[in-house]
Amino acid sequence: MSTKNKKVMVVGGGIAGLTAAWELSRFNINVELIEKTPFLGGYAIRYCCKATDECRQCGACTVEAMLKNVVDEPKIKVHLATEVEKINNNGRISVNLKKSSYQPDLATEGIVRGYSKNNTPLHVIVDKKKCEENPDAIPEGAVELDAMGFSGKLDVDAVILASGFQPFDAEQKGTYGYKKFPNVVTGMDLERIIRENVTVVRPSDGKTAQKIAFIQCVGSRDERLGNLWCSQVCCPYALRMAEIIKHKNADAEISVFYMDIQNVGKDYAGFYEKCKMDFRFVRNIPVDVFPMENDSLSMRYMNEEDGLCINEEFDLVVLSVGIMPGPDNSNLSDIFDVGLNEDGFFAGVDKLNSSSTLKDGVFLAGTVAGPKNIAASMAHAGQAASEVIKHLGVS
């Protein structure tokens, strides 16, 4: 079983990439883990725990655990703020890397902080000028973004693409007023709000939100946008977060506007029954949202009983945004010469083996190959690792 001189590159340090890297390292395979942003963990490292009196199996805490495994593992070499520039096939795969073009969207005080205590560095200086105004505020160990990133060439025996997804950009659904009205938030925002605040407050005034609407399928299952897939995660995350809100505030009135509710967890029927007692379910996707005085929102939808239009007032509207193909998919598809499917995700060789590609030596892990939750992304990464081990001829 000789794996000593084998080297594998994993592109993307989300939960799929972390899992793939760690699985390979268990077999003494050296891993080069490439991450575009300054932090490992992808989206899932930002999520809140969705337990009420009991764990709801959202999987967020397993991401913390896997990140810890990876940073403690010397066989995994991490390159933050780094991207793939081009590759050459010369028996092995020769990969040119460059400093990434990553720019954070908002950087208060010129510094961005990681999401996990296992992020190293934990603080990254993105705007040196801003920081110079107040040097005392620079946390110990902070590293300049400009000083991060690796450029150079690495020869590897296989590549796993794990560059993930992007959440649907809710501004595209203009009638919901995302980013125009402060109390319209996305599921991604709500994850952060709960993670940081323990209770759910309205962004506009910090008051506890009482009347809350969840709108499902925002960006997914949408013929007009041509997004003909179910994102698979937004019913589970929405219902789980709605349950915590209810758990912390029994008076909260929660309505869920939906087309079809997808199953949550292994004991889905029991969970759904509980949800039906706790929330109002309306089988209709609302048309639009208007601001009212006191920052509340008026939402227009069709009544299922009589087909008439109703306006109803809410404190907070949550848009359950789904999983869209990653922003770099077409670029990575060109670089690695691996095709995308009709939805824009990477295509596996067939239905049963969705982690191998038609390109020899290139494999897929996680949402890069289509919508998945955390657990499924990890399982898919395990499958990719298994395929890589076979490819390397380890026996």
Added chain:
Amino acid sequence: MTDMKHTDMEEINIATDVLVLGGGLTGIKAASEIAGSGYKVILVEKDAELGSQKGPESLIGLEEEYKGLQDLEDKIKTDSNVQILTHASLVSAAGVTGDFTARLSKGEEVIEHNVGAIVVATDFAAAALNEKYGLSPADNVLTQSRMDELLASEADKQKLANKTIAFLVGLGQEGNPLVLERVLRSVLALQEIDGCDVYIYTGDLKVASNGLERMYKESREKGAVYFKLTEKPEIADNGKTISFFDPVARRDIEISPDLIVVEEEMRADDLNEELAEILRINVGPLGFLQKDNVHFFPVRSNREGIFVAGSTREISGLPSAWTDVENIAVEVRDLLGDGKKSVAKNKAVVDEDKCVICLTCYRCCPHGAIYWGDKKAIISPLACQGCGICASECPMDAIQIGGFRDEDMTEEVKSGVASGNGTPRILAFCCQNSAFEAGEMADIFKMQLPEGLRMIKVPCAGKIDLDYILNAFVAGADGVMVMACHPGNCKSDKGNTFAQWRVNDAYRMLEEAGLEKDRLCFVGTASNMGSGFSSIVVNMEKRINELGLSPLK
């Protein structure tokens, strides 16, 4: 902090043969992958034939892949690394990881095999839901399986020409993507036949699986009509007419189909319960062999070396069963290696002189890591997860856990309560998988934490002995916190439950000793709950401040 590293290692030899239970498609794939990694596999099937002969259901539309499956089966039949036992079943499985003794019965014969790992790959059973819709079996009432059979035969297919066919799905049960996929595949197949009209009466469409939304759209474009309902339609004349009131159109919609196809429920295999008992693994929701606990996903059972694949653990189609099998192949390779394992000697050690063979540890070990040797309990270093539940339950204190020995813990408690300077001393016993991580996160992210808080790391809340709690109070702690994983999230399945029981016992004792109950608390946390941790401990400090410092000081 105590040193967690196990420096005292020893090398042991383990069995590297692998037992695969279930010769369906998943079992065949598992045998092939594991044999491909160089291990000998014993593949056990209760029926006369291996998997791919058994019914083509749920394979419609996967014909291309199905061809590959036939090859796979032919291949393992000639693979010298795979021994196939049909008409056979597992009678018992003694021993532990790396050294199971499996007894298999085949007819009159009983065969014994020493294996290092076991893979469970049972099928699911499909059960018709006719009764839920008040339908009796008749020529015009078909189950989904029957429809699959008709569509698999060219001759039968033609008999469906010019028929009006209604499907009932998601109204007799919650359903799942696999149930819907079977319906969508047959709808699309029917649309290839001349003159077929298809109506689907459905509850929530469970489209949460790759490709289903597209299939749904394609079938609608080709003329299938979906009625999305919240309750069952009126079915008269044993399915000759179906009607419901459409609130938007404000009228009854009635259809008289030639055939009505009733959804099926996918249940756990009847074999599961018996296998769970023999293998001492947990039964989860709906009779599948895995609890709903993220630490077991994807393929672990509560016992090291016993893995669960595909429909054994949840309702699963072939693609996810394939993913499971590849994950198992990786796990098996990592576990068995070349048959030589380096293991920690001191993970959990039984003191022979103290052990009175009371069986307590054997019963409470959630990982089935304890077996019986010559007049004492023996803990397998390979199977043991070091949770410490046994150590805290042993009435003789005969078990010590490496890195967390009782004397170390006593020392930590003492130093934790020392040097009080007026602020309340709060000792928090923190599970290393959840609360300890959350506490470190709160600290590193500079969230508010009480000055007098001391965290004591334990391998699992199940290690928190009643004595630790009481000793902490005796030593002068003003408050004691037992911080475990949330119920349902314990890596050792029930370490947090044991901890909760012990806290309940401690409450009674505090009351007897005249100490306020509020000085002790039990909470669930998760590793990503930095701010949650902070608010919990800050509240605890408030409570202690209201009570004042401990009278035992």
